[in-house]
Amino acid sequence: MGKLDHLWTLQCIDSRERDLRRELETLGIKREIEELEARLAEKHRELLELSRRLQEVQRGIKEGEFAAGENERKQRELEKRLYSGSTSSARELSQMERKMVTLKEEAGDLEEGILALLLEQESLEKEEEGLRAILQELAAELAEKQAVYAREAGELEEELEFLPAEREKLLPGIEEELLLLYQELSASKRGQAVAAVRGDLCLGCRISLPTNIVSLIITNEHLHTCPNCGRILYYLGTK
Ligand SMILES: [Zn+2]
Incomplete structure (x- = not known):
């Protein structure tokens, strides 16, 4: 084993970790889940608004029905007084008749208002039912996608989990100076501190290395950097 073998393994582990994290980040299903969650939230908001309006309408119906009841009671009372013969004053009688006309008009308006609210209630209830069905569908779809995500991410996370231990095991076998250089280069070269060489090609930058350098690195015993x-x-081999 050459002096650089552990360092190369370290590079492979670090690269693998980076790739796994990137893969986790870009799992297509993740975006689909986010989109679904957004749609679900929007439909929830719609449902909330609808339920509020429905409550308002139901309150309106109750109030209307109460007012209609009151109106009916007043009409009955007035009728009783009109036909009981207790009043003979023509002025009072005509006053009561005018009052009766007003009450009947009011009753008509109330009835119309209640009818309109009842129709709105019916259509809101239908809409609510539709929304609930959509929400249910979306929730089922989301659960399905979350299961797929858990499965896909689970495999990646499982691999990610054991990488730090593998890394720890390697560290004592690497000279401190070499490790420092590795960390420095890792930071400045987007995580790729060690470049594999195949034949005379540096795979870090794809240039052909001078023959004398290749002959020096073949054993992987000595530290050399790409010019x-x-x-x-x-050095990985000729092919
Ligand atoms: Zn290079």
Whole structure:
């Protein structure tokens, strides 16, 4: 085993971790779930608004029915007084008759108002029923997608979980100076501190390395960096 072998394994672990995290972030199903959640929230809001309006309408119907009851009671009382013969004053009688006309007009308006509210109630209830069905469908779809996500993400997370332990095991086998350089390069080269070399090609920047450098790195015993990209070179073979 060359001196750089552990470092190369470390690079592979770190790259794998980065890839796994990226994959987790970009799982297509995640975006679908977010979209579904947004639609669900919107439908919930619609339902809430609808329920509020429905309550208002129902309150309106009750109030209307109460007022109609009151109106009926007043009409009956007035009728009793009109036909009981207790009043013979023509002026009073005509006053009562005018009052009766007003009460009947009011009753007609109340009835119309109640009817309109009853119709609105019916249509709101239908709308509410439809919304509830949509919500149920969306919730089922969401649960399904969440299950798929859990499965897909679970596999990635499972692999991610054991990587830190693998990494820890490697560290004692790497010289401190080498590790420091690795960390430095990792930070400046987007996580890719070690570049594999195949034949004479640096896979970090795709340039051909001078023959003398290739001959120096073949054993992976000595630290050499790519003259072009500056990464630590690790020789993988001719092909
Ligand atoms: Zn290079």
